[in-house]
Amino acid sequence: MVASSLRSFIKDVRNAKTLADERSVISKQSAKIRTKLRDDRLSNEKKRANIQKLLYLYILGEKTHFGQVGSINLIASDEFVDKRLGYLATILLLDESQDLLTLLTNMLNNDLQHPNKYIVALALNTLGCLSSTELARDLYPDVENILKNSSDPFLLKKALQCNAKLIQKDRSLLEIFPVSLIGSKLIDSANISTHGVLLGVCKVLQAILITFDKSFNKTGEDTATEQEDDDEYQEDVGILKTIAEYIQPLSYRLSTLNSKSLEPSYDVQGIQDPFLQCELLVTLKWFFKIGNNLGLEEITRHNTAFNDRLTQIATNTSALKNPGNAILYEVTRTIFELNLTQPLRVLGVNILANFLAPTKNANNTSNNVKYVGLNTLVSVVPEEPKAVQRYRKFISQCLYDYDISIKFRALELTFEIMDEENFVELTTELMNFLEKISKSHYHYATSYIDIDDSKDLILYTVDHLLEKFEVFTNSDDKTKLDALMNTLKMAGSFVDLDRTNEFIVAINNIDDLKYKIALLSKELAELLDEKKNADAESSACLELTIVWCIGEYVDLIIANPNTNKNIVNEKSIIQFLSKLNNTYRLSKESKMVHYILTAALKLSTKINDKALVEELRQIIVSHSKDTNLMTQTKSIHYELLFNQPDNIKKQFLQAMPKFEKKTTSRGLETHPIAKEPKKQNDLLLDLLNDTEFGKIATKEPTIAQPEKPNDVLADLLGSSTSKPKEKLQIPSESVLIHKGTEIEVYEKTIDISSGLAHLELYVKALNNKLTDIQPLCAVPKTQKITLSQLQPSNSMNAGETVKQSLRINGSGKLKLRIKMSFCVGDASAVVSEQFDYKLDQTI
Structure with a gap:
């Protein structure tokens, strides 16, 4: 029986007792949806019901391409309820590379000029999410018209967010974007400069600055003098100087939000508008990152005031709640990405360390906050190693957390801060950690601790300990040897x-x-x-x-x-x-x-x-x-x-x-x-x-x-000389299973028995040198595959061969889906070749 409504369809899928039953329900429902959407006489109400089922199929990971045209047709309706579902389905089912997007041009153009602001908002959302370069150029005038003529903060917020996406898609739009509009209408006007509008302004400025950063980095230091004479470069610098006028008002707004005067409408757990504070910090960070690199006086003259502002925010923001932690995290990222003064870097380390410190009546011991703190500390160790080492106690406590990801990050940070001075102390701590985690029972264990997780932790610790033994050659030999033998036991x-x-x-x-x-x-x-x-x-x-x-x-x-x-x-x-x-x-x-x-x-x-x-x-x-x-x-x-x-x-x-x-x-x-x-x-x-x-x-x-x-x-x-090492040759009994543009793949069957198969793949480079070869292989669900390392290496010259051993356990027919990824020559782009191979035998 095929479900007649979305509710009953979901119920049938969940009640399926076997995988075959579930596939049967989904296949029948897909066929029914496909048939219904082809019916031109189908009412919009029934179209919506079928599109809703289609979105559920999308969530399940099923094929939904047959519903793309039906979703676009639903947008053509005059009813808001139809447009809302049609736009949602279009955003999910289509992407920027599909030709069907051309069908949206007229519909979006009409809806961007619709008298209903909520329909205009739907069109802006869709344009921002599904904007190809051609679509961005065709519909940008409609978005700019909204920015110039509308006074509705709701529409301005949507239009600014969409405009940021369009600028990222096509930087040539900056030539016609009215930059002055940001200050004269959006920032200076008290009635329009609301929370949502300022968020949109931040996104537009970030899009402009990120575009400039990519452009300036491409020129490189050696060609900077030549690029100054280029019209495009001069135009970019001119726009940058213009928007630099917004640093002071944005910084002032950030300071106001961080003050003690609160607006109840934007209060989140005692923090004033944390979302806007974070976006303002990110925007100002991009200003100073680009301005300091170029040495623009219009931006660098604000450096001291900005440093003081960061200190003020770090001091006034409470770390007792998650919104405060989010702001402090952005402050820390800004400090280290801009490589500010040493006192500020130490302040950033202290903030991150407080994320790890257990305090009474505080929420900063949650796993998310701990993970962020550990992960960021790993990246800042090279800049402030001594400051991070002062918090070894907090880092060691994280080794015994219940969460496996916290353990891994704590281990990684422990090895990052290890040096000749603290080698003995940290090695002793790691030995205690190994002793506890290697036991079959844990005094701190919970029901979800898996022995495989413990093995991964142990192997990670062992590998990095051995590596540190080689690095710190002047360390105490007795400590090294004791650690080696204890680790072995x-x-x-x-x-x-x-x-x-x-x-x-x-x-x-x-x-x-x-x-x-x-x-x-x-x-x-x-x-x-x-x-x-x-x-x-x-x-x-x-x-x-x-x-x-x-x-x-x-x-x-x-x-x-x-x-x-x-x-x-x-x-x-x-x-x-x-x-x-x-x-x-x-x-x-x-x-x-x-x-x-x-x-x-x-x-x-x-x-x-x-x-x-x-x-x-x-x-x-x-x-x-x-x-x-x-x-x-x-x-x-x-x-x-x-x-x-x-x-x-x-x-x-x-x-x-x-x-x-x-x-x-x-x-x-x-x-x-x-x-x-x-x-x-x-x-x-x-x-x-x-x-x-x-x-x-x-x-x-x-x-x-x-x-x-x-x-x-x-x-x-019986020999007086050693023979030179021969190159890997493809065995004569192997079978050619794939011939692509760059590689040939041969298969040799070593052994196939009940429940086990041992195969070898030989990959030959045809015309070019291949590097970073990454083999991936999939088998049916009833089987499990184990891949060895490529021999002799993961790179080869033209005409050379590498070998890959495969072990397959389980039952059923032997079927392989193989994907070989590699880089050709000195190029950094990854190329892939995928193929299927089916053997006659079963295991």
Whole structure:
């Protein structure tokens, strides 16, 4: 049954028990609306009913293009109720790029001259929202006519708002805009200069100033002298000097609004007209931003008075209610965007800090106010770091807020204010935060806290802590190492093995070897103590780090006089490696196996007991027939090296040097980039060039090389030179699934089984260099897709290829909708190519 009214239609949609039922109701109703709107004999009342249903479909995200002409036809009616709904539907269903807008020209022209001011207001609203460049030029005279001849504040407010939109759409309208009208009629007249009219004046002035700012910035500093001789530039400066006369009356009006004399009609929670105060602040900010950059005396002479005005507003405005906070926020934005004097910047920081401070009988502890305060403080730290650091207490309190967005902003601000002086204090605070959030139960938890949110917070904290460890190289090594180990123990279960390399690099780069060995001895004793760890939950990240430390420092740990020899000894360590090897032998996570093999090989040069050495050899040999080709290859190579004399093995297996790292941050992710080794025939390079551990192990060791390294390598691996890295090639068994103007995309099926599919996409650049490649992929609702990072990078030259791995879990037919976004050459504009691909298999 198809609903006959909007109320029953909404009720039918909400009562649908399945998605198929809901789709059926919507499809039938859409078909009925489409049929009805084609009927020319349909009454306006029924047209309105169908347009109302159409707007509900728009809210649901359904296709509504078939109702665009019907909405425009409704505007042609003489009845206000028809025009109101027709204009509303037109604003929602059309946009500025559609050709149908030409049908509106005559209707808008007629309604802008209508005797009913409310119909004129509807036309002005629609013109402001849906104004193309052509429409703006055609109908601007009608809007200007209203500004010149009307004395109705209601119409003037609407016309000014519309005029601001038209100026932003087509700056050439400034040549005919009567600028003097703003002062002579709108600001100076007490009867006309109402709240709404002043809001409209502010919007027009902002539109003019923003247009000028874009124009002046395009010219650039180098061409400013040439541009002064240009007629357009001179005309813009002339208009700017003219409207600069309005700075003083607008500033006076702002001061009046901020005084204690209140008008009940515009009082909002004890604040006089906060909306107008904010708009006046924004308008004056644009005046001084442009005027100070150009050095116009007509504007710069008001600088001192404006600074005093900002101080007055910040002092007189109450922060107990949200309207006051909105005004104070605009004051702060104005201070920092104009880069005013240092006392004013400190005042701005104090205002933002008060947004975070919990006070009695105040509403400034709401999440919105806290978020605004934290978000703005992040941007002002570079200008006033010391002033922001004074409020570390308030920032730390926000780490334990219930709202996940507040936590993230507080974390971001904490890392922004971290420096050499407060490094220890803030690191301790972050350790306390990690300890509380990494537990399965929260003493401050609410019903909506999700473990996924906690994981995101933990990973963000871990990534940025590791980054700060690299930045503050002169900080206390003991604090760094304690923080690293505590982070591994508290958050190791949340951190994937790929991030473990960052922990290993940080541990290796710590210079205090004595404290490092003492702490590792203690941690290894706790890990090997079976009684303590009987019920403990294992952390792969911690185990991987300990395995690497065993390979590097086991001889120093055992030789340490404070080491508990009953727990930490050669036998227990080898048993630990053997146990881990058995645990991860059949696991898909081969990274742990690679580290175990390397640790066993290094350990063989530091142990003299032949029986224990044989156990190490058995760990390596156990993977000589591994199903993973990379693991099998490493096992065979290591076995060859294992059987060599100690003097040869030690040349390969000396301690790792200090790693040099460059880190870059983007958004909430940190991407460490290891420094590439020099191109040379390094024996260690050829041995360990196939895993993540190989990346760490292939740094340039400061050790004496054998006289003929190539001969030794030839004996071991049958090769005397390392092959150059080959470019990524498209497999012969792959299928071409898309050929566009800039790229070709190939698909290779790795494995498809019940509930799981593993695919690979190969993207080839055809004619140009592509940068910032961003792949997006959608699958049916019954499936979930996981995308890996692009390999080898997210950019490529013409003729090169990158690879994207896809894992799809779920059930149903395999269907993909793929969108590849990228920049062509050195252009900054983003280009996209989208296509669909359907496989024959199901999962």
